[in-house]
Amino acid sequence: MKHLTAKTKELVLNSTLEEKISYLRKQKWIPYPQADKIMAKLEDLKNYPTVDRMPNLLIVGETNNGKTALINKFYKKNNPYIREGEYDIVVAPVIVVQAPAEPDEKSFYNKILEMLNAPVIKSENPDFKLRRIISLFKKLEIKLIIIDEIHHVLAGSPLKQRVFLNVLKYLSNELKISIICVGIRDAFNVIQSDSQLANRFETMILERWKNNQSFLQLLINYEALLPLENPSYLTENSIASKILAMSDGLIGEINTILIKAGELALKSGLNKIDHKILDNIDYVSPEDRKKILRRNIL
Structure with a gap:
């Protein structure tokens, strides 16, 4: 579990599923x-x-x-x-x-x-x-x-x-x-x-996030805090691009996506975030939310 911080690794080894989910949902500050x-x-x-x-x-x-x-x-x-x-x-x-x-x-x-x-x-x-x-x-x-x-x-x-x-x-x-x-x-x-x-x-x-080195470093830092036993390789090009597209480049949305994906990864037993996990979380992008709202108004 070299992808995790020492504190997160200890949590993964010694905590229940409920404790991991509770930790996952807590607000985190990730410098950028x-x-x-x-x-x-x-x-x-x-x-x-x-x-x-x-x-x-x-x-x-x-x-x-x-x-x-x-x-x-x-x-x-x-x-x-x-x-x-x-x-x-x-x-x-x-x-x-x-x-x-x-x-x-x-x-x-x-x-x-x-x-x-x-x-x-x-x-x-x-x-x-x-x-x-x-x-x-x-x-x-x-x-x-x-x-x-x-x-x-x-x-x-x-x-x-x-x-x-x-x-x-x-x-x-x-x-x-x-x-x-x-x-x-x-x-x-x-x-x-x-x-x-x-x-x-x-x-x-x-500014909104772009697919650059700063964004990839953010994903590395965030993954180190996710209580998932297996590495997700969030910086892999297709995964990083998918998260960026889903979030519309907004850090609050990135946070929501990774919390939801982390929960599903824990509950499914997969213990990592991949394309399938991202496809199955209960999440609608900001742009899609606007489209839904416009359709309902019209």
Whole structure:
């Protein structure tokens, strides 16, 4: 079982079928070049010295292509901690908040307060909420605020969009922190709609996967974590091409395919993923799902 990590090999040798399936379904982080580059950029921004015009970042990628997994991984590396001293101080270098379904500043402030475990007072004036947020950010020494699903801003009227974007500018200016916005390609339009913000945001894109060396390395790394006794040789050209075609090049779909295939391989006793296993999993590709939806609508 040279194809497995030591931990996965031990699991294969000593676990029941149910335990293997449970392990298979657990979320895994598998490094890859695009993600490593963005993670390094986030770390750089977290450690950026305080200047009048802080640099910001826009992370763009299609749905189910690893954006949220990436920022959650970064957040876990930068969880709040206690700085010990004469007085123990809680430090939270990074916070992650999801943009509200509509660009409403009060809802946005409430989400931030919830993430900071601070009281949310429904009747409180937005200006007072903002003052509390600024005070908490300074007290907790927050360096980065990551706003996921920033494309939600487009759901509001032009006026609401402008108000929300002004809030982002104010937070960045007042607190001297970097803001990270994350979303689908529409997120680019959100930032570009404000010339001042557009000049402050660098854009990094999570592209769809292609059949190249990075993709093959991803499959090697993933196979090492699959609790399958026999090697699947996922990098063999026909297998790799099949997985890529089924997934439409989206890493979330690749993950789903390999979990479903791994389960079927375990339950069938084959203990490896081959063409037959891939042909028999309960899976519909994103493109086929769109076709089914269009047919049903029509």
